[in-house]
Amino acid sequence: xxxxxxxxxxxxxxxxxxxxxxxxxxxxxxxxxxxxxxxxxxxxxxxxxxxxxxxxxxxxxxxxxxxxxxxxxxxxxxxxxxxxxxxxxxxxxxxxxxxxxxxxxxxxxxxxxxxxxxxxxxxxxxxxxxxxxxxxxxxxxxxxxxxxxxxxxxxxxxxxxxxxxxxxxxxxxxxxxxxxxxxxxxxxxxxxxxxxxxxxxxxxxxxxxxxxxxxxxxxxxxxxxxxxxxxxxxxxxxxxxxxxxxxxxxxxxxxxxxxxxxxxxxxxxxxxxxxxxxxxxxxxxxxxxxxxxxxxxxxxxxxxxxxxxxxxxxxxxxxxxxxxxxxxxxxxxxxxxxxxxxxxxxxxxxxxxxxxxxxxxxxxxxxxxxxxxxxxxxxxxxxx
Amino acid sequence: xxxxxxxxxxxxxxxxxxxxxxxxxxxxxxxxxxxxxxxxxxxxxxxxxxxxxxxxxxxxxxxxxxxxxxxxxxxxxxxxxxxxxxxxxxxxxxxxxxxxxxxxxxxxxxxxxxxxxxxxxxxxxxxxxxxxxxxxxxxxxxxxxxxxxxxxxxxxxxxxxxxxxxxxxxxxxxxxxxxxxxxxxxxxxxxxxxxxxxxxxxxxxxxxxxxxxxx
Ligand SMILES: [Zn+2]
Numbered sequence: 001x002x003x004x005x006x007x008x009x010x011x012x013x014x015x016x017x018x019x020x021x022x023x024x025x026x027x028x029x030x031x032x033x034x035x036x037x038x039x040x041x042x043x044x045x046x047x048x049x050x051x052x053x054x055x056x057x058x059x060x061x062x063x064x065x066x067x068x069x070x071x072x073x074x075x076x077x078x079x080x081x082x083x084x085x086x087x088x089x090x091x092x093x094x095x096x097x098x099x100x101x102x103x104x105x106x107x108x109x110x111x112x113x114x115x116x117x118x119x120x121x122x123x124x125x126x127x128x129x130x131x132x133x134x135x136x137x138x139x140x141x142x143x144x145x146x147x148x149x150x151x152x153x154x155x156x157x158x159x160x161x162x163x164x165x166x167x168x169x170x171x172x173x174x175x176x177x178x179x180x181x182x183x184x185x186x187x188x189x190x191x192x193x194x195x196x197x198x199x200x201x202x203x204x205x206x207x208x209x210x211x212x213x214x215x216x217x218x219x220x221x222x223x224x225x226x227x228x229x230x231x232x233x234x235x236x237x238x239x240x241x242x243x244x245x246x247x248x249x250x251x252x253x254x255x256x257x258x259x260x261x262x263x264x265x266x267x268x269x270x271x272x273x274x275x276x277x278x279x280x281x282x283x284x285x286x287x288x289x290x291x292x293x294x295x296x297x298x299x300x301x302x303x304x305x306x307x308x309x310x311x312x313x314x315x316x317x318x319x320x321x322x323x324x325x326x327x328x329x330x331x332x333x334x335x336x337x338x339x340x341x342x343x344x345x346x347x348x349x350x351x352x353x354x355x356x357x358x359x360x361x362x363x364x365x366x367x368x369x370x371x372x373x374x375x376x377x378x379x380x381x382x383x384x
Numbered sequence: 385x386x387x388x389x390x391x392x393x394x395x396x397x398x399x400x401x402x403x404x405x406x407x408x409x410x411x412x413x414x415x416x417x418x419x420x421x422x423x424x425x426x427x428x429x430x431x432x433x434x435x436x437x438x439x440x441x442x443x444x445x446x447x448x449x450x451x452x453x454x455x456x457x458x459x460x461x462x463x464x465x466x467x468x469x470x471x472x473x474x475x476x477x478x479x480x481x482x483x484x485x486x487x488x489x490x491x492x493x494x495x496x497x498x499x500x501x502x503x504x505x506x507x508x509x510x511x512x513x514x515x516x517x518x519x520x521x522x523x524x525x526x527x528x529x530x531x532x533x534x535x536x537x538x539x540x541x542x543x544x545x546x547x548x549x550x551x552x553x554x555x556x557x558x559x560x561x562x563x564x565x566x567x568x569x570x571x572x573x574x575x576x577x578x579x580x581x582x583x584x585x586x587x588x589x590x591x592x593x594x595x596x597x598x599x
Contacts, residue, residue: 013433017426019387019442028434059447116426119419123523132455133465134487135558137590139520144533147515148558155513155571156549198523199533200516200566244493248535248556249485252513256550302550 001100005225005232006382007218008037009344014182014213014332017116022058025214026070026112033108033216037228042072045218046104050080051091051111053335056125058114071110071216083240084129085286085371087111088215088339089378092367093238095219096380105224112214113334122210129373143207147199149252149374150289154201156253157303159292161201165192166309167288168205168329174316175326177356182211182332192288206288211332215340217347231351237269237381247373258297258370258377269381271364275299278381280349280365281320282342285327294368295322297377321359324349339369343380350384387423387442410448420444460488463502468591471579473507473538475555476500484541486555505555507577508598509538512556516566532561532569536595562594574598 010032012018012025020028034040050067052058060066064080067073081087081094088111095109115122126142153159166189175184187205195205218228225232241261244250262274271277283294295305295314308314314322325331325345328338346365348354368379397405427442457465460476464487467474475486480495484503492499514534520527541555561569562578575595585591 013430015426015429017423019423019427019430019439020437024437028437121523124521127521132453133457133461134589137588138533138558138560140533140558141517141519141521141523143519143523144515144517145558147517148513148533148535151515152513152571197516198519200518200530202515246485246489248512248558249553251551251554252535254550 002102003222004096004099004235005220005222006235006343006347007220007225007229007232008033008040009215009217009347010034010036011180011215011337011341011344012213013180014211014334014337014341016182016209016211018212020212022052022063022066022112022114023070025114025212026067026110026216029112029214029216030071030108030110033218037218040218040228044106045072045076045108046106047076047098047108048073048078049091049095049098049107049109050078051082051087051336051340052080053082053084053087053113054125054128056128057118057122059117067110067112071108083242083372083376083378085284085335086240086339086369086376086378087336087371088341089343089367089369089380090240091336091340092217092235092343092380093240093378095217096235096238099219099221105221107219109217109219109340110214111336111340113337114212115210115334116212141199143199143202145247145374146287147202149293150201150287152252153289153293157306159306161193162189163306163310164288164292165189165206167285167291168192170314171285171291171323171327171329173330174324174357175330178326178331179355180213181326181330183209184326184330202287208286208328208333208338211334211338213332213334213337215337215344217340217344231384233347233350234383235380236383237265237267237271238379239264239268240376240378242372243375245373245375247375252374254302255293255297255370255377257375258294258368258379259300261377261379262298262300262366262368265366265379265381269383271381274366275320278364278366279321279362280324280346280359281322282325282327282345282365282367283322284339284342284369285323285329286333288329290370291323291327294370298366298368298379316357316359324354324357324359339378342367342369346380346382350382387420387427387444389420389444390446407448407450458490460490464488465587467504468589469585469587471582471585473505473577475503475505475538477503483543483553484538484555486538486541486557505538507538509536509575509595511535511561511569511571511573511575512537512554513571514561514569530566532564532566534559534561534569534595536575559589559592560594561596563596
């Protein structure tokens with residue numbers, strides 16, 4: 001296997017409504033990515049790895065094809081990967097497969113989501129995730145199952161909502177320093193607790209927004225990377241792991257599949273003590289509790305993340321800087337693009353381009369996403 | 385900068401088959417709801433931030449997706465639904481690993497073998513986790529009364545990982561709780577199914593009205 005580097009990244013603003021079509025968003029992100037590599041011509045891109053969540057958001061069958069023109073893929077191979085919310089980081093994983101295998105020297109990885117198209121609300125489309133015979137007749141909402149998971153998690157470790165709400169406070173504050181963020185803000189724990197209850201224990205401010213947005217990364221083999229940039233960020237560990245679709249027959253208190261994915265990725269990256277060796281964490285945070293739940297899995301220690309949060313270790317200057325980007329709660333959640341934004345944040349942080357968000361001396365970073373029916377963990381480990 | 389929604393007027397609908405005209409009319413009605421303003425705002429903000437693209441405005445095109453599915457239940461779930469009609473909870477047990485599946489499955493994903501041992505269960509179980517839903521399928525609509533949604537793990541089906549509290553497997557079902565105030569619900573609470581009257585059952589998951597505490 002060859003070494004694989006991220007040599008450039010670009011993204012659009014994340015907004016509840018971007019007045020652009022999906023191809024226009026993709027093209028803007030790709031343009032900014034190529035500009036980041038010194039205005040590299042699209043001709044030097046060997047292929048495209050595309051990802052976006054359900055076709056239903058665009059209302060367009062096989063919407064992977066939407067990216068063909070916008071990502072400059074005419075006459076080239078293009079592949080779409082999709083594992084629900086885990087897609088954005090899965091694209092980083094699959095991108096690594098493409099380049100590490102020797103099949104591609106340069107690969108554009110693009111992710112986008114356009115959630116403002118469906119009305120009255122994109123969230124209604126998530127109904128199709130439920131079993132049509134056994135679950136849908138109950139009139140479910142996607143938030144139901146996350147509320148069920150959050151409750152089980154809180155019970156397992158005796159967690160209070162007051163603590164979990166700190167994740168929203170931290171991430172929205174971090175997002176103030178992100179130039180493309182949708183919801184950067186200074187809020188308080190009380191704001192979260194007093195926001196509308198949607199499905200107890202989930203309040204409105206525990207949830208990331210629906211968003212439009214696109215992200216693009218350029219991957220390159222070692223030889224090519226060294227010609228393109230002085231600051232490559234190496235992808236050193238990748239993994240995807242799925243658990244059973246039958247989520248009611250599993251214990252939701254711990255994301256075992258995230259733990260397994262992380263262990264696989266650490267082994268590849270030769271990381272033995274993640275808490276000590278990793279400088280920047282970008283776990284998937286579509287809900288406040290999910291950041292902690294996923295960090296438990298990434299650290300391999302159920303119940304550790306809430307303690308680190310309570311001690312302030314997850315702040316940018318703490319021992320375990322977590323979601324300096326602002327995450328899905330602060331930057332926004334255009335599903336597949338949000339996951340790839342997390343990998344892009346590792347690139348910005350480890351190449352020293354994160355501006356006001358910069359974690360000092362960051363050398364090693366981990367990005368993770370999660371999805372399908374609370375069953376997939378996707379992990380990427382990067383090193384500068 | 386403005387956004388304009390395409391609407392179908394009477395002149396476009398005239399002469400169309402009634403069902404199709406009705407379909408287009410609904411598409412037009414539902415797209416309104418004041419979103420033009422939000423779109424106009426989005427256009428202005430975008431033009432300020434990305435002047436090189438300078439959008440002239442925006443036309444919002446309504447489109448309605450109306451579709452149905454008719455599904456095969458498959459062997460195992462088919463027998464489960466037949467059982468519900470008679471007020472019985474039917475599951476399967478894997479002869480390889482011993483795990484019980486309720487609702488039943490016709491194969492085991494771990495042993496990767498056919499599962500054909502059908503078992504009947506009392507339906508009693510415990511609350512594995514719960515939540516209080518103020519919204520249902522339509523996120524914009526508050527439910528008239530909040531509903532307690534829960535995962536029920538059926539009695540005697542739990543497999544716990546050695547040296548941990550982590551439940552490796554349990555036969556479990558998402559359903560609602562009834563005859564209990566949300567504030568009284570606890571994880572671990574014992575519950576049993578409450579059935580719809582026999583003559584009203586149709587072989588559907590809603591033949592169980594809800595699960596109620598065993599008092
Ligand atoms: Zn088995």
